[in-house]
Amino acid sequence: MRNGVLLSVRDLHTWFEMRRWGFFHVGYVRAVDGVSFDLRRGECLAIVGESGCGKSTLIRTILALETPTKGEVVFENRLVSGIEPKHIKWYRSQVGYVQQDPFAALPPFMTIRQILDEPLRINGIPSKREREWRIKQALTEMKLTPVEDFLHKFPHMLSGGQQQRVVLARARILNPKLLIADEPVSMLDASVRVEVLQLLRRTQEELNLAAIYVTHDLSTVRHFSERIFVMYGAQVIEQATTNELLENPSHPYTRSLLDAIAEPDAENARQMRVVPAGDPPSLLRPPPGCRFFERCPNAMKGLCENEAPPDFVLSRFHRVKCWLYQDEKVLPVEETEEKEIS
Amino acid sequence: MNNLRRYVTQLMGYPTAVLGLLMIIALIGVAMYTVITIPYERAIDLWRGHEESWAENPRNAKPKWVNYFRDGQLPETLVMRTQDPQASRIEQDLEGIRLVTATLSFDYHYDDFPSEVILFFTSKAEEQRPFVATTWILPDGRRIETDAQALASQQRVYLGLDNRVKRALGQVPAEIGLFSDQSGQLLKGTYQVEIQGYLFEESSDFDAKLVVYGKVHGWAGTDHMRRDLMVALMWGAPLALAFGLLAALGSTIATFIISAIGAWYGGWVDALIQRITEINLILPVMPVLIMVGTLYSRSIWTMLGVVILLSIFGGGIKTYRSVFLQIKTAPYMDAARAYGASNMRLIFRYMIPRMIPVLIPSFITSIPSFVFLEASLALLGLGDPTLPTWGKLLQDAFSNGAIFKGHYYWILEPAVLLMITGLSFAMVGFALDRIFNPRLRGL
Structure with missing residues (x-):
């Protein structure tokens, strides 16, 4: 087992079969199309990208909610993808899942106590006293106090921020090693976002959790993660440390994404932004070349549209899938970043 | 269990529901009393109408209560x-x-x-x-x-x-x-x-x-064959309730299971179920029943079976499927799967509790529609010829020109009972709908 690696994703493909009238094969929607990375213990990774780029499918595959078409997910050196649900029950208690819409993420017919009790029961904590203690502790940690006021409430009686904190408590209650958060604050009011993010951050730090934080909002990323992956058209097109990516965005798409961040600056009113026109590529029939080709301001005719760019290495952690950097070193497919670091 | 008590308490808050429940309880009481005092065989025998059994009854006598309304x-x-x-x-x-x-x-x-x-x-x-x-x-x-x-x-x-x-x-x-x-x-x-x-x-x-x-007899009056209408009115209650309940229960449960299978497995199973439902939905129920009644059998139990079969692939499939799909893809189902809930747990702890609110009101409100269906079949002369039911009374009255001869009680009595049955279940059903309906509860 490589030192420190918690989660390892190898060449992951998740394709969904399309059928017409439920019978006839039409093709595959390539929601995740060749993603590889390693996540170390306690490390925090952010995945950004626009809607429909495959972020959610990627993390659902990592959570073993979807079965990958190709590739594998390895957690603590044990394969977890493509395995019968009953054989990876151990994995379920190792991963916490925070969803986007807190209200939909909580079963509306259960009280907060029942909601937090479920993971404990399922993962075999027989002692009623211990379950009770852990529920209260998790609620206290998420600042849902006084605890007794919340235990008997139903989700719809809570505010959005409180609901999301219950979701956080549920994700955390099994003491997982990995926390996966799928746009945890995008449905919340701006006023409670920071609070929830801070709680998320604090939980992650206190428990030394590895975390995958998915968002389409780059402005919240810098407070949270060490590394950023930018996804476009089912692929990771650029990856770097947070500072590097924010200061030196290399892929044209990343640049436009950074440009689109709204800063509270009066200058914005007088300034036109260059946002690339067009739509994201069809994932049913992805273009043969670079997936950003149609919208790319720097597209090179003849090359970009025909040949898919490999990962070019810009610096130690910085890779980019763009022909603009074709002079740089190409990362061999088998080689992983681990070797490079060690 | 707690939920059940909560629902009952809520139900008691609706006066219409309480009234409806009382009416249903009264109907059930009458039905039980009837079955105990006039056994099935005896009822059929009486209704077949040997002259001896009714010889002392007048023909087409009005019920006793008309005396209260005349000089x-x-x-x-x-x-x-x-x-x-x-x-x-x-x-x-x-x-x-x-x-x-x-x-x-x-x-x-x-x-x-x-x-x-x-x-x-x-x-x-x-x-x-x-x-x-x-x-x-x-x-x-x-x-x-x-x-x-x-x-x-x-x-x-x-x-x-x-x-x-x-x-x-x-x-x-x-x-x-x-x-x-x-x-x-x-x-x-x-x-x-x-x-x-x-x-x-x-x-x-x-x-x-x-x-x-005389010219009055009993509390229900008599028909053209000197038969006491009370027998049919009383026996109509257990028959109507049994028919309505069994048909509603059978079709609701079967529909529920089939739509669940379709929604859970998806793909061609779902497509097949949906296409069958769509074809079945445009097939008119009444003519099929008339055909069965004319060509095969008029036994009420045969009819019950056919009615259940025809209504299995009814609109319910679509309603339940839509709710199932909604639940199946709900984020909290993913969350539950992510913390390791098994399929069994997902179905019984997460899906069924969400289905009950949809299931129960539609089950209750579908009971009277089956009662009415049986009555309309009987009115068309396709009722079970041996059994005294409310629909059969209406048919007898109709074919003997009760209205033209002024035997209004002959039509009024079974009609009122049918209406009470329909009304009681509808009142309870609508109240339940208001209590259970996820939208109105703001779920």
Whole structure:
């Protein structure tokens, strides 16, 4: 087992079969199309990208909610993808899942106590006293106090921020090693976002959790993660440390994404932004070349549209899938970043 | 369990629901009482209508309660027997022949004429049959005599058809002529019927029963075959409830399971179920049932089976499927899967609790629709011919022109009961809908 690696994703493909009238094969929607990375213990990774780029499918595959078409997910050196649900029950208690819409993420017919009790029961904590203690502790940690006021409430009686904190408590209650958060604050009011993010951050730090934080909002990323992956058209097109990516965005798409961040600056009113026109590529029939080709301001005719760019290495952690950097070193497919670091 | 108590408490907050529940409980009570007091076989036997079982009932008599709404009292049926203690019986010996004079007397104080007068004789004889002559004595002393005749062992004498009576009364029908003075006015007072019987043998004997049929009978009235409508009204309750409940239960459960299978597995299974449903939805139910009734069998249980079969692939499939799909893809299902809930747990702890709110109101409100369906089948003459049901009553009334003859009670009674049944279930169902409906609860 490589030192420190918690989660390892190898060449992951998740394709969904399309059928017409439920019978006839039409093709595959390539929601995740060749993603590889390693996540170390306690490390925090952010995945950004626009809607429909495959972020959610990627993390659902990592959570073993979807079965990958190709590739594998390895957690603590044990394969977890493509395995019968009953054989990876151990994995379920190792991963916490925070969803986007807190209200939909909580079963509306259960009280907060029942909601937090479920993971404990399922993962075999027989002692009623211990379950009770852990529920209260998790609620206290998420600042849902006084605890007794919340235990008997139903989700719809809570505010959005409180609901999301219950979701956080549920994700955390099994003491997982990995926390996966799928746009945890995008449905919340701006006023409670920071609070929830801070709680998320604090939980992650206190428990030394590895975390995958998915968002389409780059402005919240810098407070949270060490590394950023930018996804476009089912692929990771650029990856770097947070500072590097924010200061030196290399892929044209990343640049436009950074440009689109709204800063509270009066200058914005007088300034036109260059946002690339067009739509994201069809994932049913992805273009043969670079997936950003149609919208790319720097597209090179003849090359970009025909040949898919490999990962070019810009610096130690910085890779980019763009022909603009074709002079740089190409990362061999088998080689992983681990070797490079060690 | 806690949830159940909460729902019941909420339900009690709706006065309509409480009223509906009381009505349902009353219907169930009536149904149980009926099944216990008039067993199934007895009910079928009664309804088949042997003359003997209903001989003392008037034809097309109104129910007793109409007397509360009118000035004059309509007559009830009077039955006098020679065996009764108050009947007088005098025997004389005339040289080997015995002359038995039996006198039946009754007070008539109603405000309307009776509907029919019949004398029933039973007699015993070895060779020579007894010979009787009857005299009708009015309160004013007039005597009207009937033909004398030799008695068979069972004999009915319809006074209205007797030749001598006809001659005495002229054009006036017997039930009026025998009860009026010479000006045609109803005579109240004590009537007597004197029966003189000549017995030629030592061992021979006769008994007579005089029935003066009234114009009201029981609390429900009677039909054209003298049958007491109460039997059908009472037996209609268990039959309607059984039919409605079984059909609703059968079709709801089957629909629920099938739509669940479709939604869970998706793909071609779902597509197939949906296409079958769509074809079934455009097939009209009534003509299919009429065909089955005409060509195959009219047994209520066969019909029940066909009704359930036809409604399995009904609109419910679509409704339940939509809710199932919604639940199946709900984020909290993903969350539950992510913390390791098994399929069984997902179904019983996460899906069923969400389905109950959809299931129960539609189940309750579908009961009366099946009750009405059975009644409409019966009205079309496709009801079970042996069973007394509300629909059967309506059909009898309809085919005998009840409305044109003024037998409104014949239609009113089963119709009111059908309406009460429908109303009670609808009131409870709508209240449940309001309690359970996820949208209204803001889920």
